[in-house]
Amino acid sequence: MADTPKVLEPELQNLQDSSAFANEVSEGRLVTEQMLLNVGPQHPATHGVFRLLATIDGERIVRAEPVVGYMHRGYEKLVEQRDYRQITNLISRMDWLSGINNELPLALALEELMEIEVPERAQYLRVALAEMNRILNHLMFFQSFAAELGAITPTFYAFREREDIQYAMETVTGGRMHFGFFRPGGLKEDVPKGFVDMALASVRKVIKRLPDYEDLLTGNEIFKQRTINIGTLDREVAYSYGVSGPIGRGSSIDMDVRRDEPYLVYDQFDFEVCTGSHGDCFDRFWVLLHEIIESAKIVEQALAGLPPGPIMGKVPRVVEAPKGEVYIRTENPLGELGFYLVSDGGRRPYRIKIRTPSYSNVSALPFVLENTLVADMIAILGSFFFVLGDVDR
Amino acid sequence: MRLEPADALDRVKGALGERVTDARLNHGQVDLTVELDKYVEVVRILRDDIALGCRFFTFLSAIDRSTYKYDDDDQRETGSAGSQNKKGGIEVLVHLYSPDKIWHVNLHVPLDFDAPVCPSITGVFRGAEWHEREAAEMFGIHFTDHPNLTTLYLSEDFEGHPMLKSFKLPARSYVKDWPGAKDPDEAAAAGGR
Amino acid sequence: MIEISLTAWQILVVKLLIILTVVPVGALVGGYVLHKEMAHMQHRLGPMYAGGWHGWAQTLADGIKFAYKEDIIPASADKRVFSLAPAVIFVPVLLLYLVIPIDRNLIVEDLDVGLFFLLAIGSVGSIGVLMAGWSSANKYALIGALRSAGQLIAYELPIVLSAAAVAMLAGTLSLVGIVEAQDWPFILWPPGLGLALFLLFLVGAMAEMSLPPFDMPVAESELITGPFTEYTGMRFIFGFFFAETAHMIVFAAIGTTLFLGGYKPIVPWGPLDVIPGVLWFFVKTSFMVFLLLWIRFSFPRLREDQLQKFAWKFLIPLSLVLILVTGAWILYGP
Numbered sequence: 001m002a003d004t005p006k007v008l009e010p011e012l013q014n015l016q017d018s019s020a021f022a023n024e025v026s027e028g029r030l031v032t033e034q035m036l037l038n039v040g041p042q043h044p045a046t047h048g049v050f051r052l053l054a055t056i057d058g059e060r061i062v063r064a065e066p067v068v069g070y071m072h073r074g075y076e077k078l079v080e081q082r083d084y085r086q087i088t089n090l091i092s093r094m095d096w097l098s099g100i101n102n103e104l105p106l107a108l109a110l111e112e113l114m115e116i117e118v119p120e121r122a123q124y125l126r127v128a129l130a131e132m133n134r135i136l137n138h139l140m141f142f143q144s145f146a147a148e149l150g151a152i153t154p155t156f157y158a159f160r161e162r163e164d165i166q167y168a169m170e171t172v173t174g175g176r177m178h179f180g181f182f183r184p185g186g187l188k189e190d191v192p193k194g195f196v197d198m199a200l201a202s203v204r205k206v207i208k209r210l211p212d213y214e215d216l217l218t219g220n221e222i223f224k225q226r227t228i229n230i231g232t233l234d235r236e237v238a239y240s241y242g243v244s245g246p247i248g249r250g251s252s253i254d255m256d257v258r259r260d261e262p263y264l265v266y267d268q269f270d271f272e273v274c275t276g277s278h279g280d281c282f283d284r285f286w287v288l289l290h291e292i293i294e295s296a297k298i299v300e301q302a303l304a305g306l307p308p309g310p311i312m313g314k315v316p317r318v319v320e321a322p323k324g325e326v327y328i329r330t331e332n333p334l335g336e337l338g339f340y341l342v343s344d345g346g347r348r349p350y351r352i353k354i355r356t357p358s359y360s361n362v363s364a365l366p367f368v369l370e371n372t373l374v375a376d377m378i379a380i381l382g383s384f385f386f387v388l389g390d391v392d393r
Numbered sequence: 394m395r396l397e398p399a400d401a402l403d404r405v406k407g408a409l410g411e412r413v414t415d416a417r418l419n420h421g422q423v424d425l426t427v428e429l430d431k432y433v434e435v436v437r438i439l440r441d442d443i444a445l446g447c448r449f450f451t452f453l454s455a456i457d458r459s460t461y462k463y464d465d466d467d468q469r470e471t472g473s474a475g476s477q478n479k480k481g482g483i484e485v486l487v488h489l490y491s492p493d494k495i496w497h498v499n500l501h502v503p504l505d506f507d508a509p510v511c512p513s514i515t516g517v518f519r520g521a522e523w524h525e526r527e528a529a530e531m532f533g534i535h536f537t538d539h540p541n542l543t544t545l546y547l548s549e550d551f552e553g554h555p556m557l558k559s560f561k562l563p564a565r566s567y568v569k570d571w572p573g574a575k576d577p578d579e580a581a582a583a584g585g586r
Numbered sequence: 587m588i589e590i591s592l593t594a595w596q597i598l599v600v601k602l603l604i605i606l607t608v609v610p611v612g613a614l615v616g617g618y619v620l621h622k623e624m625a626h627m628q629h630r631l632g633p634m635y636a637g638g639w640h641g642w643a644q645t646l647a648d649g650i651k652f653a654y655k656e657d658i659i660p661a662s663a664d665k666r667v668f669s670l671a672p673a674v675i676f677v678p679v680l681l682l683y684l685v686i687p688i689d690r691n692l693i694v695e696d697l698d699v700g701l702f703f704l705l706a707i708g709s710v711g712s713i714g715v716l717m718a719g720w721s722s723a724n725k726y727a728l729i730g731a732l733r734s735a736g737q738l739i740a741y742e743l744p745i746v747l748s749a750a751a752v753a754m755l756a757g758t759l760s761l762v763g764i765v766e767a768q769d770w771p772f773i774l775w776p777p778g779l780g781l782a783l784f785l786l787f788l789v790g791a792m793a794e795m796s797l798p799p800f801d802m803p804v805a806e807s808e809l810i811t812g813p814f815t816e817y818t819g820m821r822f823i824f825g826f827f828f829a830e831t832a833h834m835i836v837f838a839a840i841g842t843t844l845f846l847g848g849y850k851p852i853v854p855w856g857p858l859d860v861i862p863g864v865l866w867f868f869v870k871t872s873f874m875v876f877l878l879l880w881i882r883f884s885f886p887r888l889r890e891d892q893l894q895k896f897a898w899k900f901l902i903p904l905s906l907v908l909i910l911v912t913g914a915w916i917l918y919g920p
Contacts, residue, residue, distance in 0.1 A: 037725055059729075059890065069546035076531075077555055077562055112420060150798050150887030156628035222799055223886050239448040239492065241520035253492065255449070260495050323462075326420045327488060327499065329451075338451065340486065340499075344462040353486065355452040363523040374729065375802065375889040392546065 034062060039377070041070050047144065048388030050362075054369075054377065061377055064369035066362055071392040079352050084110060084319045087349070089180045094356060095390040096177060097137045098333040100169075101130050103182040105339040106352075108263055109328040110184035111313075113321045113343060121309040122186035123265045128302040129181070130264075131295040132169060132199060135206060136162050137333035138246075138292045141385045145285060146217055148382035149226055154216060161209065164202035171195055184319055186312035196303045203296045214289060218282070227281035231368050231380035234279060241367070242360035245335025246287045247384060251279030257331040269301045281383035288385065320347050332357050334385055358390035396494040398423065405498065408442050409435055422497040429511065432502050436514050439489055439498060447489035447498055453514070453524035455532045456484045459506060460558045482506035483532055487514070504534065513539040531556035601694050605683050609832050616831040616875065617645035623879045655819035660723055663816065667721035672817070672825025674714030678707045679829050682836045687762045689849045689863040700761035701753055704840060705746050708794070711829070712738040715803070718825060719813030730812025733890050734796065734803030740897035741793035741800070747905035748787040751779075751912040752844045765848035776915050779908065784845045786905055788877075791837045793897070795830060797878060799885040800893055838874035839867075846870045 039052040049070035055062045075094065079087045084106070092102045104126065111118060143158035166176045172191050173179040181188050217223050233243065233251045244255060256273040258266040274290040276283025321343040329338035335357025342351040361384060368384075369377055396404070398421045405423055406416050412435050415426035427435050439447040458481050485502040504511055513536040514521045525536045526545040533554040536542060544551065553560050592600070618633070621644060625632025637643025659668055685700040687693040697703050712735055719731020753759050755776070756767035793800040796812075803812045811817075814826045842848055847870070849863030888896065 035725060069544075069548075072546040074555060074562075077560075081562060146886065150801065151885060152624075153628050153883050156630060160629055217886075220886065222888055225892055226886060226889055236448070237519070240450055240518045242450040242452065242518075255492050324420075327422060327497065336451070338488075340452075340454070340488065342456055342461075350461060351456050353452065353454040353456075355488070359523070360450075360452075360520060363520055367519070373889065373891070 033057075037374075047386065050386075050388055050391070052365075052369075052377075052381075054374070056374060059373050059375070061369055061372050061374060064366055064377065066365050068362065068388075068391050071388050073393065075354060075393045076352060079349060079354075081348065083347050084184065084321065084349065087352075088182065089178070091354070092178045092180060093389060094354070094393060095332060095334060095337075095358065095387045097140050097387055098133050099175070099177055100133045100173070100179045100181060101330065101332045102337065103179070104130060104264075105328045105330045105337055106341075107182045107184045108330065109326055109339050109341040110319065110321055112326050112328060113324050113341065114184065114315075114319075116185045116313045116315055118186055118313045119310045120265070120307045121190075122311045122313070124302050124306050125187060125191060125311065126182060127264050127266065127269070128199065128299050128306075129169065129172070129179075131298045131302070132165050132203065134295045134333040135203065135292050135299075136165055138288050138295070139206070141288060142213065142285075142292075145288075145382040145385075146223075148378050149223065151217065151220075151223070154213060157209070157213065161202075161206045164205060165199075168195065168199045168202050171198065183312070183315075185315035186310070190311050196306065200300065200303055203299050207293060207296045210289065210292060218286065218289070224282065226376075226379055227285060227383070229278070230281045230376050231372065231383060232279045233364060233368055237367055238279070238364065241364040243335070243364050245332070245357050245361065245385070246291060247284050247361050248335065249274060250276040250284035250287045252277050255336075257329055257336055261329075263328075263330060265302075266298075268305075269298050271295075271298050281379050284383045284385070318347065320345065321349070329355070334358055334387065334390065335361060354393060356390040356393060358386035358388075359393070362386050362391050394494060396491070396496045398496065401494075401496040401498075404444055405439075408438055408445060412438075419499070422499055424499045424501070426501045426503070429502060429504070432500075433512050433514055433517065435500065436487065436489070436517050439500075440517055445491065446493055447491045449490040449492050450518040450520045451488040451490050451497075453485065453487045453521050453528060455528045455534060455556070456486055457532060457556060457558050458482060458484055483509045483534060485511050485528065485534065509534040510537060511535070512537050515540060530554065533557065601684075604694060605680055609680055609683055610828070612835050613828050613831040614645045614649070616835050617648070617827070618642060619875065620831065620879055621645070623876065624883050627880075627883050649823060652819055652823045657821065658816075658818045660816050662723040664721035664723070667717050668816075669821070671714050671718035671721065672821045672829075674717060675711050675826075675829045676714075676824045676832075678710040678714075679832045679836060681707045682833075682840075685761055686836065686839045686843060687765060687848060688867045690762070692849075692864065693762060696762055697760065699759045701749055701759045701764065701844075704761075705742075705749060708745075709738070709742055711833075714825070715813050718817070722813070722816040724816050727813050727815045730803045730815070734813060736890070737793055737796070737800065737803060737893060737897075740894055741790045741901075744786050744790035744897070744901045744905050745794060747902075747909055748783045748790065749844060751783050751905075751909050754909075754912050754916060761843050761848075765843055765850065768847045768850065769854075776912075776919065779911055779915060780845070782904075782908055783912075784841070786901065786908065787841060787845065789901065791841065792878065792881065793893070795833050795837060797834070797882045799881075799888050801887050802890045802893060834878055835871070835875060838871045838878060841874050842867065842870040846874070 034055050034057045037054045037056050039054055041049040041051045051067040051070065053065045053067060055064075075091065078090060082090065087106060088103050091106060092099045094102050110116070139158045139162050143155040146154040169179070170176050172195055173181040173188075175181075233247070235251050235253055238248055238251045238253055243251070243253070248255060252275050254273065254275050257263070258271075259273055271294045274287045274294065276287050321341070323343060323345050325340065325342045327338055327340045329336050331337075336355070337357055338355035340353040340355065341349055344350045365380075365384065368380055372380065398418050402416060402418050402423050405413075405425065409416070409425070412431040413425045413427050415424075417424050425435070439445050461481065463481070483504045483506055485504060487500040487502070489498050489500070490496075502511060509532065511534055513525055515525065516538070522540065523545060525539055526542060528534050529536055529539075529542055530544045530547050530551070531554055543549070547555070618641075622632040622640075633641025633644035635641055636647045659665055682704060684695045685693065685697050685703055687696070715734045715738070716731050719727040719734070722728070752764060756764040758764060758767070796803050811826065814822060817825055849867040851858040851861065851866055852870075
């Protein structure tokens with residue numbers, strides 16, 4: 001058996017209480033023992049090195065305790081010793097599926113503190129790239145959720161769609177996963193000729209094929225049986241854990257930073273915030289799929305109305321934030337990503353508290369996983385859309 | 394039904410009154426400084442008061458202010474509440490958000506540097522459990538009444554508190570020796586699994 | 587015609603050789619078909635390099651690779667049971683090939699109770715799965731084995747009952763006799779009943795072989811490989827991969843024999859009689875294999891309790907009803 005953490009030892013002692021055991025047997029009841037099952041850290045269903053200590057009674061989970069930290073890299077300490085410009089590349093490796101969205105709050109926080117004006121063209125391009133990355137992220141989770149439930153074919157369709165969008169982003173930023181493109185004040189450089197058409201074509205292709213994917217999965221009886229009313233997350237509980245993003249919106253939490261506190265130029269675009277009403281796996285998945293459509297709408301509007309002009313504002317040669325503290329949050333594809341930046345002047349931040357969405361989302365797992373079946377645990381883990389880099393920072 | 398920052402500040406001052414030692418606006422968000430004894434009560438009021446309604450728990454963390462460059466002028470109206478705190482100790486930072494009224498509040502709770510003890514707010518916000526565990530292991534804060542104050546990220550035998558300013562990150566310098574056996578024979582001799 | 591007379595022992599050796607060559611070759615080809623079909627459904631090409639033309643030697647290469655893998659038995663595993671389990675799973679599958687008629691006179695052993703033999707031997711494999719899972723000393727293997735045992739027991743009944751209905755209609759348990767008793771149109775007669783029995787058999791067969799959507803026991807993304815997690819090298823190949831592919835082919839062959847008319851031509855059109863029965867048999871079996879694989883790659887998997895509910899509350903009552911209908915048809919039908 002794996003090493004038992006200290007917190008669970010008293011529980012195990014109770015299990016082996018012999019007098020209670022004998023009592024049960026003598027009264028003719030079927031006595032079962034609880035088994036400690038270690039899901040992970042190496043497991044195909046968990047996205048990365050994530051460990052779940054599940055105490056199971058037959059096929060029912062009595063309690064599940066996530067053990068995180070296998071990928072803790074100490075971001076909050078690392079950024080204290082780096083220049084603001086060096087941090088950009090570091091933090092895009094937190095939630096590696098939404099690469100460019102991770103760089104956004106830092107740029108915005110610096111612009112807020114240093115009071116830099118960002119030109120319109122840069123804002124529009126930032127929105128377009130961020131939303132394209134959101135589509136990439138959602139397609140990835142679409143296929144991973146389906147694969148965990150046993151449908152192995154959507155994986156290849158999703159990756160085929162991702163390929164075109166990644167290619168478009170590569171022509172701009174040079175990267176397919178980690179971009180390093182947003183700077184305080186604007187962008188690193190302007191987009192090449194032909195990017196707008198390429199990006200629009202790739203996004204439109206996704207939208208054209210999306211109804212097929214919806215039919216393939218959300219219309220499938222087996223899929224519905226596996227996900228409807230499984231892993232329900234109640235709204236007030238979600239609030240107290242800080243659950244945001246598609247998972248929160250699946251529990252009818254109508255929160256979206258892009259609409260509530262628009263940053264960049266989101267207030268100029270017309271898009272809807274999708275919510276689900278039951279808070280089960282099916283609703284979370286449904287919200288994920290429909291957010292792809294909304295993101296595509298935003299990309300179309302952003303690129304169609306792209307104004308000409310410079311892509312970098314007036315930034316001093318040395319990026320030094322004045323004294324101050326600010327909390328800037330953005331809508332990462334997985335939820336609310338926030339940076340509480342404490343600066344006491346100087347080129348390095350004094351402290352950045354990085355509030356990552358997956359951390360708060362995963363902390364709600366013990367509540368959701370209580371009293372579910374082992375097979376449902378896989379469906380719930382898959383529907384919780386987390387990235388280990390985000391959880392562990 | 395959006396609440397403007399100025400109105401939010403007024404409401405907060407009205408609801409909390411003497412319980413907070415400092416209330417101000419900082420970049421459009423309400424900044425409060427609370428002392429230890431009133432801390433849990435303030436959090437509870439912020440969540441339960443219908444006029445305030447901060448039901449969303451964003452995060453709980455801490456800031457080690459021991460090397461923070463405080464200004465000499467302590468009558469400033471601008472800047473965050475935390476930067477007015479002259480103790481130079483560890484400060485617990487709680488950020489709450491109201492999803493209906495769309496306003497933010499930052500709570501700064503100054504703690505003693507040598508013996509940082511703080512009550513836990515897991516009774517008010519269940520999600521604080523993980524955040525407090527992380528703050529405890531990173532800064533050395535002890536949260537009383539916490540249901541499960543074990544290490545979250547770090548291993549149990551980790552020495553020190555990494556996020557304190559006194560903890561220096563070794564830049565590829567000395568790393569501790571591997572505690573286990575160094576070759577397969579040693580491991581077999583020790584009866585390894 | 588050359589008269590060949592062989593002693594009983596020589597005939598036995600010939601029969602064994604036939605089985606021991608046909609089954610592995612069939613499994614190899616079946617494996618290749620699996621890779622290619624899955625690939626083309628998923629917008630990919632599949633094996634392309636092994637052996638030259640479109641990777642035809644891929645499964646052969648895989649088999650050779652597995653042959654020289656290290657044979658690991660976990661330290662806390664029950665060694666004898668652990669080593670025996672793949673044999674208990676694989677040998678019954680070999681035995682199933684004994685009674686399949688590929689042509690009127692081409693059958694390894696023409697048993698009068700061929701169908702009974704098939705159904706009886708086919709269920710021995712469940713013990714092997716339990717042995718594999720229990721002796722592995724691995725919690726995931728245990729969960730997989732228990733799920734598998736429950737599933738295999740539950741889905742035996744639809745297979746047995748639909749096969750029994752076919753035997754009732756044909757009036758004999760001998761497989762050759764069953765094929766002879768079938769006439770065109772094969773599964774469309776008796777109307778509705780034939781199709782229902784065929785679908786029942788198909789669903790039961792998919793669950794017997796732990797194919798998706800019934801692959802909870804070997805749910806790859808949850809239990810890695812279920813009861814076979816701790817197996818490596820040749821044990822893994824024989825207990826899991828070969829058994830699964832060979833099992834799939836033999837169940838396709840059984841399905842062809844029972845429902846699709848075995849070696850008879852698809853339509854009783856004169857000129858088609860020139861084509862030997864063997865070819866018809868292969869065409870029909872290939873179609874069944876294709877169908878099984880097609881369903882396999884399209885669906886997510888059912889949860890274990892949903893699977894059991896489906897079997898006990900729906901399929902088994904349905905099969906009992908169909909037996910009654912079959913009896914009524916025999917007594918009062920044309």
